[in-house]
Amino acid sequence: MVVEYPLKVRWGDTDAAGIVFYPNFYKWMDEATHEFFSHIGYPTSTLYKEQQIATPLLETKCEFKSPLFFEDEVIVRSIVTELHRKVFKISHTFIRKDVMVATGYELRAWTSFNAKPKATPIPDEVRNKMMPENTEEFND
Amino acid sequence: MVVEYPLKVRWGDTDAAGIVFYPNFYKWMDEATHEFFSHIGYPTSTLYKEQQIATPLLETKCEFKSPLFFEDEVIVRSIVTELHRKVFKISHTFIRKDVMVATGYELRAWTSFNAKPKATPIPDEVRNKMMPENTEEFND
Amino acid sequence: MVVEYPLKVRWGDTDAAGIVFYPNFYKWMDEATHEFFSHIGYPTSTLYKEQQIATPLLETKCEFKSPLFFEDEVIVRSIVTELHRKVFKISHTFIRKDVMVATGYELRAWTSFNAKPKATPIPDEVRNKMMPENTEEFND
Amino acid sequence: MVVEYPLKVRWGDTDAAGIVFYPNFYKWMDEATHEFFSHIGYPTSTLYKEQQIATPLLETKCEFKSPLFFEDEVIVRSIVTELHRKVFKISHTFIRKDVMVATGYELRAWTSFNAKPKATPIPDEVRNKMMPENTEEFND
Numbered sequence: 001m002v003v004e005y006p007l008k009v010r011w012g013d014t015d016a017a018g019i020v021f022y023p024n025f026y027k028w029m030d031e032a033t034h035e036f037f038s039h040i041g042y043p044t045s046t047l048y049k050e051q052q053i054a055t056p057l058l059e060t061k062c063e064f065k066s067p068l069f070f071e072d073e074v075i076v077r078s079i080v081t082e083l084h085r086k087v088f089k090i091s092h093t094f095i096r097k098d099v100m101v102a103t104g105y106e107l108r109a110w111t112s113f114n115a116k117p118k119a120t121p122i123p124d125e126v127r128n129k130m131m132p133e134n135t136e137e138f139n140d
Numbered sequence: 141m142v143v144e145y146p147l148k149v150r151w152g153d154t155d156a157a158g159i160v161f162y163p164n165f166y167k168w169m170d171e172a173t174h175e176f177f178s179h180i181g182y183p184t185s186t187l188y189k190e191q192q193i194a195t196p197l198l199e200t201k202c203e204f205k206s207p208l209f210f211e212d213e214v215i216v217r218s219i220v221t222e223l224h225r226k227v228f229k230i231s232h233t234f235i236r237k238d239v240m241v242a243t244g245y246e247l248r249a250w251t252s253f254n255a256k257p258k259a260t261p262i263p264d265e266v267r268n269k270m271m272p273e274n275t276e277e278f279n280d
Numbered sequence: 281m282v283v284e285y286p287l288k289v290r291w292g293d294t295d296a297a298g299i300v301f302y303p304n305f306y307k308w309m310d311e312a313t314h315e316f317f318s319h320i321g322y323p324t325s326t327l328y329k330e331q332q333i334a335t336p337l338l339e340t341k342c343e344f345k346s347p348l349f350f351e352d353e354v355i356v357r358s359i360v361t362e363l364h365r366k367v368f369k370i371s372h373t374f375i376r377k378d379v380m381v382a383t384g385y386e387l388r389a390w391t392s393f394n395a396k397p398k399a400t401p402i403p404d405e406v407r408n409k410m411m412p413e414n415t416e417e418f419n420d
Numbered sequence: 421m422v423v424e425y426p427l428k429v430r431w432g433d434t435d436a437a438g439i440v441f442y443p444n445f446y447k448w449m450d451e452a453t454h455e456f457f458s459h460i461g462y463p464t465s466t467l468y469k470e471q472q473i474a475t476p477l478l479e480t481k482c483e484f485k486s487p488l489f490f491e492d493e494v495i496v497r498s499i500v501t502e503l504h505r506k507v508f509k510i511s512h513t514f515i516r517k518d519v520m521v522a523t524g525y526e527l528r529a530w531t532s533f534n535a536k537p538k539a540t541p542i543p544d545e546v547r548n549k550m551m552p553e554n555t556e557e558f559n560d
Contacts, residue, residue, distance in 0.1 A: 010311050011324070012161045016154035016210050017474045017533050023152065023450065026443035031290050034351075044291070045351035054437045061481040067537065070156050071314075071325035113437050117487065150451050151464070157334045157393050163310065166303035171430050174491075184431070185491035194297045201341040207397065211454075211465035253297050257347065292441045296434035296490050303432065350436050 001132055003039045005032040005076040009068050019067035025102055026060060029092045032076040033106060036090065040129035048113075055108040056117070058087065062104030072096055080131045086110050086119040088130065141272055143179045145172040145216040149208050159207035165242055166200060169232045172216040173246060176230065180269035188253075195248040196257070198227065202244030212236055220271045226250050226259040228270065281412055283319045285312040285356040289348050299347035305382055306340060309372045312356040313386060316370065320409035328393075335388040336397070338367065342384030352376055360411045366390050366399040368410065421552055423459045425452040425496040429488050439487035445522055446480060449512045452496040453526060456510065460549035468533075475528040476537070478507065482524030492516055500551045506530050506539040508550065 007028055015021040033055070037044045047053040068074065075095045082089035087109050094102040110122040122130070147168055155161040173195070177184045187193040208214065215235045222229035227249050234242040250262040262270070287308055295301040313335070317324045327333040348354065355375045362369035367389050374382040390402040402410070427448055435441040453475070457464045467473040488494065495515045502509035507529050514522040530542045542550070 010307075011155055011314055012163065012307055012310060014156035015151055016156070016158045016468065017476070017537075018156045019476065019537075021152045021450075022477045022480065023443045023446035026446055027290075027292055030292060030441075030443065034291055038351075043351060045349075048350070048436065056437070056439065056487065057442045057484050059481070059483045060442065061479070063479045064477050067476060069325075070328070071318075071323060117437075117439075150447075151454055152447055152450060156328065157336070157397075159336065159397075161310075162337045162340065163303045163306035166306055167430075167432055170301075170303065170432060174431055178491075183491060185489075188296065188490070196297070196299065196347060197302045197344050199341070199343045200302065201339070203339045204337050207336060209465075210468070211458075211463060257297075257299075291435055292443065294436035295431055296436070296438045298436045301432045 001040065001130070002077055002079045003032070003036045005035040005078065007031070007074050007076065009070055009072045009074065011070060013068075014070050019069060022062075022064065025062050025064070025094065025104065028074075028076055028094070029060065029062070029078075029104055029106055032078045032092050033090050033108070036078045036080075040126075042126055042129065052113045053120070054111055054113055055088075056111055057106055057108055059107040060104065062102055064102045066096075066099070066101040068094075068096065068101060074101070081105065082107075083122070083127060083131045085121050088122065141180065141270070142217055142219045143172070143176045145175040145218065147171070147214050147216065149210055149212045149214065151210055153208075154210050159209060162202075162204065165202050165204070165234065165244065168214075168216055168234070169200070169202070169218075169244055169246055172218045172232050173230050173248070176218045176220075180266075182266055182269065192253045193260070194251055194253055195228075196251055197246055197248055199247040200244065202242055204242045206236075206239070206241040208234075208236065208241060214241070221245065222247075223262070223267060223271045225261050228262065281320065281410070282357055282359045283312070283316045285315040285358065287311070287354050287356065289350055289352040289354065291350055293348075294350050299349060302342075302344065305342050305344070305374065305384065308354075308356055308374070309340070309342070309358075309384055309386055312358045312372050313370050313388070316358045316360075320406075322406055322409065332393045333400070334391055334393055335368075336391055337386055337388055339387040340384065342382055344382045346376075346379070346381040348374075348376065348381060354381070361385065362387075363402070363407060363411045365401050368402065421460065421550070422497055422499045423452070423456045425455040425498065427451070427494050427496065429490055429492045429494065431490055433488075434490050439489060442482075442484065445482050445484070445514065445524065448494075448496055448514070449480070449482070449498075449524055449526055452498045452512050453510050453528070456498045456500075460546075462546055462549065472533045473540070474531055474533055475508075476531055477526055478529055479527040480524065482522055484522045486516075486519070486521040488514075488516065488521060494521070501525065502527075503542070503547060503551045505541050508542065 091105040231245040371385040511525040
């Protein structure tokens with residue numbers, strides 16, 4: 001299950017060196033993750049409103065291969081690469097004109113914000129949509 | 141009651157033309173308003189945590205006289221210029237090296253987010269701190 | 281000439297009160313202005329790269345009628361409402377499900393960043409595209 | 421050489437779950453790096469203006485131990501942990517009330533933006549300030 005999220009570099013994303021200010025890559029990874037959940041039928045706005053579920057971060061990383069410029073058109077390709085009981089890793093690849101310009105991941109915890117934030121098992125019906133090809137190997 | 145909030149232009153605040161991306165002036169006005177409330181003894185973090193009070197915007201405006209550059213040091217001077225029953229206007233002046241570079245205001249409503257957001261009278265003890273020189277003329 | 285720019289409220293656009301942090305409305309106005317120029321055949325990335333032309337702000341304002349929430353889908357309708365020799369006003373209306381949620385404008389100067397930034401006359405061929413219905417009344 | 425950069429979580433840094441939107445940790449790492457260079461006598465605004473030197477990113481990572489909340493006061497402790505000929509790693513630790521809440525790093529290339537961006541050797545006088553305790557072991 002690969003979900004593609006297209007975006008365009010905006011004027012406000014650039015910095016005085018004329019390239020994208022790097023924290024925006026993480027902003028886009030976050031957007032891509034939300035698009036991923038919308039795409040598999042679990043929009044995170046609904047998850048949060050109805051179940052107070054959000055997926056805060058444990059760890060994120062990004063490698064930058066090539067700078068992005070104003071009005072560049074980019075596709076973020078997102079795929080769940082690890083699916084644990086309460087935690088998952090979603091990997092993101094940034095592609096401009098068929099060339100990979102950056103690659104990163106987010107390690108997120110399925111978390112209830114009902115009271116004090118608390119990691120919670122990812123429901124099976126969601127798991128099956130996140131990683132249909134899941135071979136259970138990560139199901140610790 | 142004038143409160144001064146000092147800030148420094150950060151790399152990420154600039155754009156490809158080498159000047160500050162203008163929505164950041166509003167980000168700084170917002171920060172200055174929060175600093176204002178901390179300064180008069182009502183930190184907005186406490187207001188929100190203990191009373192679910194926030195002050196969303198009805199209207200904001202800014203005039204830009206001169207661009208700001210990376211690592212410019214700026215002072216925002218904030219003063220409440222209108223104080224109505226549930227609504228107030230806070231005016232902000234941006235000063236770099238004694239020269240005014242921008243000026244704007246925020247019109248905000250004292251709002252309870254307890255249930256559905258609802259404008260609420262500003263308590264008298266807060267009003268007195270917001271505008272001690274208040275001549276009641278705006279107290280419609 | 282009305283140009284529509286569709287957008288979706290992202291998780292990072294919200295604040296702890298669960299609504300959009302207001303400077304994002306200005307970020308979106310800025311994006312809508314750039315979309316406007318792309319739409320009329322003058323992408324601002326090209327204007328800046330080839331002619332060092334950008335359009336910094338003299339003044340901006342926004343009135344907020346109704347808060348926006350995470351994953352709200354919004355259309356920004358942009359139209360040039362004043363067209364002076366070097367300066368123009370572009371007005372933006374934010375619409376969610378056929379209801380206006382905010383309205384604002386940006387007053388911008390056509391500016392050469394070749395050397396020291398300097399306001400410059402807007403070329404006629406661009407003017408004609410910006411406001412084809414222009415009755416010359418603002419051509420001071 | 422450890423440089424400390426104090427910051428306060430702003431309203432606009434939070435998200436609808438009431439915690440800091442994670443890309444802001446990277447924004448703060450970036451700010452901390454610029455503060456680091458100011459501290460050792462090489463403000464990046466001067467480096468960029470006088471020599472067109474900036475330090476774009478090759479790789480960044482952050483581990484999040486504990487969420488940050490509105491108006492939390494945080495110190496970022498920054499130290500250069502690798503110093504290669506053209507590339508360096510700067511590590512950042514986020515501390516709130518003596519407890520580490522996040523830790524990350526940035527791998528950056530000393531780059532001339534004179535013409536096409538090009539990695540360039542870090543001058544010796546800067547190197548000596550960046551990592552006075554440098555044992556040359558990373559000087560590949």
